[in-house]
Amino acid sequence: MSKLPACHFLPSESIEREAQRRGDGEWLGRQLANSPRFIFVWRGNNLFSVGPEKRPLALELSEADKVIGPIFLGLDGQGTSFFAANLSGPQSEEDALALLHLNAKMARFISLRHFDGMLSSEERSLLFYSRSLTHWHEEQKFCHRCAHPTLPEEGGHIMACANPDCATKHFPRTDPATIMLVHSQDVCLLGRQASWPKGMYSTLAGFVEPGEKLEDAVFREVKEESGIEVRNIRYFGSQSWPFPQSLMLGFFAEADAGQITCGAELEDVRWFHVSEARELLVKLASRFPHLDTIARRLIRHWVEESV
Template identity: 40%
Template sequence: MSVDQERDKAAATRARENVFAGIDIDRMSERRDDRLWIEELERLPESRFLVLDAEGNAFMRSDAESPCWMSPAMRDERFGDIPSTFLGLASGAAWFALVADEAQAALFVSLTGARRMSLRDAGLLLDAFEAGLFAYAKGITHWQRQTRFCSQCGAPTLVVASGHRVQCTNPDGAHLHFPRTDAAIIVIVEHGDACLLGRQRGWPPGRYSTLAGFIEPGESLEDAVRREVREESGVEVLHATYHSSQPWPLPASLMVGFTATAKTREIHLRDDELEDARWFTVEDIVQGMRSGTLGVPPPLSVSYRLIEHWLGLRGVDLDELVAGTPR
């Protein structure tokens, strides 16, 4: 295998390892306006529906760490009046999402014994496919709830294209609205034998993480890396390299991960940014985690993957460190 092939394989593996990323689903965007086709899929016995409540929590089975995937028959019986959002085709089935109001959700829980689970919790428990579909469903249904009125004229809107577009009902404008995602960078900065980690006020004692921030208008991803690191820590970044990305529908973000190299180790904190930032060597991280004085983000986040990648290049397994951390 060539160097380029090895690099491409490594990059693909990093991306698929991120929670919520890499789900193998055909979104069939070209058929979303074909209402007859969608209705036919909704009736197929093998189709499945994921039910969310108004807060974006999923209903989980009482006897397993798995969502209550509803069959078309069960959907008709309990949620037949709720329009579905088509997610796509995978594993020989069509997958949909439904959002129940609180009264319907409470009734569903009382009838089935289902329990509600947040996306953060589910990301650590479900398999990759189910977690990814949950994230997909939560993200697009959140956008639907936030786009009930046209931002151009204030008229009510109508959800169309099987949940993937919103149409303004004002006949004089009839603006179309599309799902939006707010991009953010997240970066592990290195200088020599150390990496830069920071902590925010209110985090659990001892927790440090990679630096992150939202992209601003007229800014490239690399420009955002340089600006955010400088604003949060005062550290100057020389260059940044893409690592991987992660859907983060909490409520509507995409985390774009980078590794970067700093010019110097000079840190100048701003009062309104981080509570603390410091350089950690591999030994600092190992000893801090083993003693319980240092914590890292949960495996749910791409931040964990960035730290894992940096340590792995230096022969340290982050999963093993976490397993040996005092509880």
């Protein structure tokens, strides 16, 4: 990459993933030769412009063919191709920026977990998509069946074992996790981890275990974390959570507001009156300002229903 890259903001509309074209090597080659835009990730951090309004950036490079391990993301409404690429080599942010002919006065790599600006849902979706796939590439460099290196196929959406006797194809993983608002008349059950800011509580959550139905995971997690048994479990909605590769599945569940036994993973669990839960929503909004988290949406929906 010999010249300064052209920095673009992300498209305002959702991109089309064009999954059916990922297997067409010639077509992908043409996309790479036709001024594609790259969303770079360094150590799980995404590239943003600097200044008062930090905006996520996509770069147009003069030598796109030199990018290692490009992952095809899709096309915007104008037919421009988007690729994700992981900068796994550089040890420092300065070196990562220098590799792109940028410096800290022009751009920064920022963690989406700690990003304090605002993002549109389309921007967030594209950044989450890029972060998930680049993380998976980092983790899937070797076949876990035979330990040989893997090579990307299907525009980077498959990592295939290079050992012809094995030839296992590895696919990106998404780990399901349940997150639930347990309620009983005018109180709801919320917990906090010791590492969270003072006074911060949120909905209970936990990963789905192998062989488990989602409803069983909700029941088990609530019992483990609070000693409370729930009933009438109802699905609410979902949210991608690429830290590193979760899909949060939100539920409501009813319970009797009985005695709580706090589980080992949490510092505290207790019942919150609807008025306290309303106040907590303000604190939760400051935690991930660019994201209307599913925890917030669950609590807000219950508070509004309880009015």
